[in-house]
Amino acid sequence: MKKLMIIMTLALTFSYWAAIPAQADPQPYTVTNGNQLDSQTYKGFKLYRNWCARCHGTYGQGLAGPNLAQSLNTITYEEFMTTVAEGKTGQIGMMPAWKANQTVMDGRDNIYSYLKARADGAIDAVKPDKAK
Numbered sequence: 253m254k255k256l257m258i259i260m261t262l263a264l265t266f267s268y269w270a271a272i273p274a275q276a277d278p279q280p281y282t283v284t285n286g287n288q289l290d291s292q293t294y295k296g297f298k299l300y301r302n303w304c305a306r307c308h309g310t311y312g313q314g315l316a317g318p319n320l321a322q323s324l325n326t327i328t329y330e331e332f333m334t335t336v337a338e339g340k341t342g343q344i345g346m347m348p349a350w351k352a353n354q355t356v357m358d359g360r361d362n363i364y365s366y367l368k369a370r371a372d373g374a375i376d377a378v379k380p381d382k383a384k
């Protein structure tokens with residue numbers, strides 16, 4: 253009986269860990285000459301401009317939605333990924349969920365890189381360019 257309990261506990265523990273998805277790390281960005289982004293990060297800026305800028309400002313400085321250049325200093329990478337997928341309703345307002353938008357979902361990492369570069373002050377609220 254004791255043996256069975258141990259086996260069951262082990263099995264449960266294992267299935268619990270196996271159900272947790274692997275945590276990916278945010279991809280790094282590079283900024284040269286003040287506004288030149290690596291191609292992935294530049295792609296992130298373009299996605300950001302198309303899908304997010306109307307509420308969060310052209311360069312993430314905030315509009316109807318919060319300043320994301322500041323938010324990314326406080327929220328974690330995982331929180332960012334979840335918020336974008338699930339949306340968020342809070343004191344400021346309502347952000348739609350993006351999980352049905354494959355373009356945004358596939359580009360979340362790139363968008364994160366751009367906004368992280370903004371949050372770190374690596375690029376200011378200036379028009380980015382793609383590094384040659």
Ligand code: HEC
Pocket residue numbers: 300303304305306307308316317318320323327332335336340341342343344345346347348350356363
């Ligand atoms: C229709 C307007 C709208 C659009 C479009 C929009 N958002 Fe938002 N977003 C908001 C609002 C409003 C909030 C604040 C919700 C609250 O906490 O009250 C928010 C919150 C967030 C937050 C959480 C910030 C924090 O400090 O907790 C993140 C991250 C975010 N948005 C990312 C994005 C990204 C990335 C896109 C584009 C894919 C996007 N948003 C598009 C309106 C929008």
